[in-house]
Amino acid sequence: MQKQRFTLGAIVILAIAAIAVLVNLDLKLGLDLRGGSQLTLQVQPTAEIQQITPDDLLAVRRVIENRINGLGVSEAVVQTVGSDGLSVQLPGVNDPEQAERVLGNTARLEFRAQAPGSEEAFDRAFVEQRAIRGALETARAANNAEEIAKYQGQLDENNRLFDTLFSPPELTGQDVQDAYAEPAGGTSWVVVIRFKSDGAEKFANLTKSIAGTGRNLGIFLDSDLLTAPRVDVQYAQLGITGGSTQIEGGFTLETAQDLAIQLKGGALPLPVELVETRTVGATLGRESVQSSLYAGIGGLVLVLIFMVAYYRLPGAIADIALVVYSLLVFAIFALVPVTLTLPGIAGFILSVGMAVDANVLIFERTREELRAGKTLYRSVESGFYRAFSSILDGNLTTLISCVVLFWLGTGLVKGFALTLAIGVGVSMFTSLTLSRTLLLLSLSVPSLRRPELFCPNLPTARSATR
Amino acid sequence: MKLNIVEKSRLWWGLSLGVILVGLLASGICFAQTGAPLRLGLDFTGGTRLQLELDCRPEALATQGDRCDRPIDLGDVEAVLTEQGLANSATQLLDRDPLKQDRQVISIRSKDLQVDQRTELVTALAQRVGAFNPTATQIDTVGPVLGQQILSSGVLAMVLALAGIVVYLSLRFQFDYAVFAIVALLHDVLVTTGAFALLGWLGGVEVDTLFVVALLTIIGFSVNDTVVIYDRVRENLKQSPEASIAETVDAAVNQTLARSINTTVTTLLAVVAIFLFGGATLRYFSLALIIGFVAGSYSSIFVASTLLAWWRSRPSYRPPAPPVVRESSEV
Numbered sequence: 171m172q173k174q175r176f177t178l179g180a181i182v183i184l185a186i187a188a189i190a191v192l193v194n195l196d197l198k199l200g201l202d203l204r205g206g207s208q209l210t211l212q213v214q215p216t217a218e219i220q221q222i223t224p225d226d227l228l229a230v231r232r233v234i235e236n237r238i239n240g241l242g243v244s245e246a247v248v249q250t251v252g253s254d255g256l257s258v259q260l261p262g263v264n265d266p267e268q269a270e271r272v273l274g275n276t277a278r279l280e281f282r283a284q285a286p287g288s289e290e291a292f293d294r295a296f297v298e299q300r301a302i303r304g305a306l307e308t309a310r311a312a313n314n315a316e317e318i319a320k321y322q323g324q325l326d327e328n329n330r331l332f333d334t335l336f337s338p339p340e341l342t343g344q345d346v347q348d349a350y351a352e353p354a355g356g357t358s359w360v361v362v363i364r365f366k367s368d369g370a371e372k373f374a375n376l377t378k379s380i381a382g383t384g385r386n387l388g389i390f391l392d393s394d395l396l397t398a399p400r401v402d403v404q405y406a407q408l409g410i411t412g413g414s415t416q417i418e419g420g421f422t423l424e425t426a427q428d429l430a431i432q433l434k435g436g437a438l439p440l441p442v443e444l445v446e447t448r449t450v451g452a453t454l455g456r457e458s459v460q461s462s463l464y465a466g467i468g469g470l471v472l473v474l475i476f477m478v479a480y481y482r483l484p485g486a487i488a489d490i491a492l493v494v495y496s497l498l499v500f501a502i503f504a505l506v507p508v509t510l511t512l513p514g515i516a517g518f519i520l521s522v523g524m525a526v527d528a529n530v531l532i533f534e535r536t537r538e539e540l541r542a543g544k545t546l547y548r549s550v551e552s553g554f555y556r557a558f559s560s561i562l563d564g565n566l567t568t569l570i571s572c573v574v575l576f577w578l579g580t581g582l583v584k585g586f587a588l589t590l591a592i593g594v595g596v597s598m599f600t601s602l603t604l605s606r607t608l609l610l611l612s613l614s615v616p617s618l619r620r621p622e623l624f625c626p627n628l629p630t631a632r633s634a635t636r
Numbered sequence: 637m638k639l640n641i642v643e644k645s646r647l648w649w650g651l652s653l654g655v656i657l658v659g660l661l662a663s664g665i666c667f668a669q670t671g672a673p674l675r676l677g678l679d680f681t682g683g684t685r686l687q688l689e690l691d692c693r694p695e696a697l698a699t700q701g702d703r704c705d706r707p708i709d710l711g712d713v714e715a716v717l718t719e720q721g722l723a724n725s726a727t728q729l730l731d732r733d734p735l736k737q738d739r740q741v742i743s744i745r746s747k748d749l750q751v752d753q754r755t756e757l758v759t760a761l762a763q764r765v766g767a768f769n770p771t772a773t774q775i776d777t778v779g780p781v782l783g784q785q786i787l788s789s790g791v792l793a794m795v796l797a798l799a800g801i802v803v804y805l806s807l808r809f810q811f812d813y814a815v816f817a818i819v820a821l822l823h824d825v826l827v828t829t830g831a832f833a834l835l836g837w838l839g840g841v842e843v844d845t846l847f848v849v850a851l852l853t854i855i856g857f858s859v860n861d862t863v864v865i866y867d868r869v870r871e872n873l874k875q876s877p878e879a880s881i882a883e884t885v886d887a888a889v890n891q892t893l894a895r896s897i898n899t900t901v902t903t904l905l906a907v908v909a910i911f912l913f914g915g916a917t918l919r920y921f922s923l924a925l926i927i928g929f930v931a932g933s934y935s936s937i938f939v940a941s942t943l944l945a946w947w948r949s950r951p952s953y954r955p956p957a958p959p960v961v962r963e964s965s966e967v
Binding site for chain 1: 758797863895
């Protein structure tokens with residue numbers, strides 16, 4: 171009896187600790203429950219780097235983090251997934267459009283000097299580019315997919331021509347220290363760039379080499395000639411010094427900001443591909459939390475009622491154990507912390523089923539022993555003893571599935587496996603210690619020591635003697 | 637009440653085979669139609685799914701005119717899709733409020749859309765149909781490569797889980813127990829996938845990652861059910877080694893019957909609650925679990941037990957060496 175009192179005391183303290191944890195720590199809700207966007211990126215190997223090392227992945231992650239921070243989304247999280255994946259979580263974002271633009275683009279910025287002797291070809295190509303851009307604009311406004319594709323093709327052709335007219339890049343996005351959007355009158359914006367110190371030097375040299383020659387400075391973004399300003403002859407001596415410049419390219423506030431973020435965030439050491447986006451609106455998330463919560467609580471209440479109705483006193487004790495079980499499980503969720511997703515909640519509800527099963531096994535066994543004519547105390551003891559191996563086997567096989575799922579599964583599946591595994595572990599504990607202690611303690615109360623409270627319709631009523 | 641399970645073995649097996657054959661037939665038809673035994677969802681095929689809800693919040697009503705009073709015209713949606721060169725996308729109208737059947741939610745499933753294409757599509761739709769509620773949209777894009785990966789890692793997970801269970805049960809019981817436990821759970825997996833092939837064929841129901849999760853859960857529960865009965869068979873064999881295997885198995889099934897039914901009922905209570913009242917996301921997940929759990933308790937009671945009795949009652953059967961793990965059976 172002493173030992174049981176001690177166990178009970180320990181469990182009461184655990185339950186109180188669990189309540190304290192739940193009051194003080196919030197449960198972490200997944201984006202499918204609170205609303206938001208999750209983007210999964212896959213780093214692509216290149217000809218130079220065919221095997222992506224953890225260091226490469228971390229380097230890409232740093233750049234992605236910088237870009238994401240530039241978006242100003244609160245609580246944004248960037249994590250590595252597996253050997254070549256990155257997961258970006260943006261809580262509260264209803265449309266990941268801006269994030270996708272910023273993440274997907276490589277934003278390769280290049281400053282290139284026009285090659286000598288290409289003046290005539292350049293002028294022709296430049297006039298042509300303006301014309302195509304205008305036509306493209308019109309086609310976009312009219313939403314004419316066919317025309318858009320046609321002009322886009324012409325523009326690409328045009329860009330390939332420019333590529334031959336400029337010498338190789340000497341100054342790139344790598345040399346950028348800072349970049350920001352600035353208004354340039356009206357609705358148009360420019361991107362102001364400040365170079366790092368050696369970048370500033372390169373820029374001065376580059377501008378010096380073409381100042382006053384009639385040749386232009388080509389500013390390319392992702393092989394696309396954005397602008398081609400001419401450098402005034404006054405810079406022929408020293409080049410443009412001071413380490414900053416601005417790019418004009420018909421930007422709106424948003425496109426200027428996007429470019430600034432991409433430049434400031436640095437160039438990606440490896441190309442990335444956006445392989446998955448999942449977005450759930452905040453209201454939609456809230457609705458699924460509510461309905462799943464109600465369903466879960468409803469199911470739990472039905473189970474509790476069933477247990478008392480069918481198993482009587484032991485059923486009531488199992489119900490107490492189930493409530494403590496739920497408290498402990500959620501406290502562990504808050505402590506680990508486990509990010510709760512919809513499948514995670516499903517995993518929890520299923521683990522409740524497992525917890526109930528352990529109790530059912532024990533009580534059925536107790537009844538059998540009672541029917542076989544054993545005393546109440548011995549029946550309860552042997553119910554626990556004999557059901558143990560079934561409970562252990564059943565729970566261990568479920569745990570095997572959980573381990574495999576957690577190991578191989580993707581995000582949602584992992585959440586399910588984790589909550590189910592925690593639930594199974596805790597249920598072994600509560601059904602084998604708490605239910606047992608409470609049952610044995612209840613046997614010490616004379617008014618509860620009646621076999622009919624354990625099993626109805628016993629063949630011959632037996633008084634409980636020990 | 638006492639069930640004579642072993643006596644009617646052939647009836648139980650016939651019933652199971654019948655259900656499985658219907659499922660396989662449906663899978664065959666599904667395969668002929670889509671090239672896969674089940675109607676594969678976005679998670680596995682890749683593509684973009686958009687769910688857009690007409691903005692009928694109080695603050696938006698002024699600008700929506702009478703759009704919130706009538707359903708969205710599917711023709712409008714399809715016209716926009718055709719303009720955008722996405723004519724072969726699947727579109728569907730859903731209800732904003734299921735009780736009112738208002739048909740004010742658009743669900744579009746198309747090929748993998750890039751961000752520009754997608755934004756253009758949503759803008760064009762909003763112009764034609766009305767503004768959408770940004771807090772109720774759902775946008776999912778899965779690249780085709782990733783879809784393949786999800787599918788293969790799901791199948792791999794299943795195979796490894798089965799292997800793990802065989803090893804564990806061989807250690808705890810004997811190899812033939814493990815084999816029949818696996819047969820029983822393959823039965824449950826086949827019944828569930830067959831049911832979804834049927835649903836896919838008749839109702840266009842698609843399977844997603846959650847379906848794989850459901851199958852794995854079913855595997856766990858099915859083994860659990862089978863193990864409880866086998867545990868009892870083993871115990872009975874130890875207590876009365878002289879009884880015939882048929883008697884032993886019958887006794888074990890009957891002794892555990894109340895438990896099998898009660899556990900299935902309590903588990904189903906929770907899952908049916910999710911099915912009826914949970915969000916739409918979990919509807920087919922819970923349906924798969926309901927089918928799988930029912931099949932699981934059937935296969936444990938009627939298939940796994942009778943197969944074991946049949947195997948051990950063959951004239952040529954020689955009992956193997958005692959199991960590695962032994963328990964004393966007396967308190």
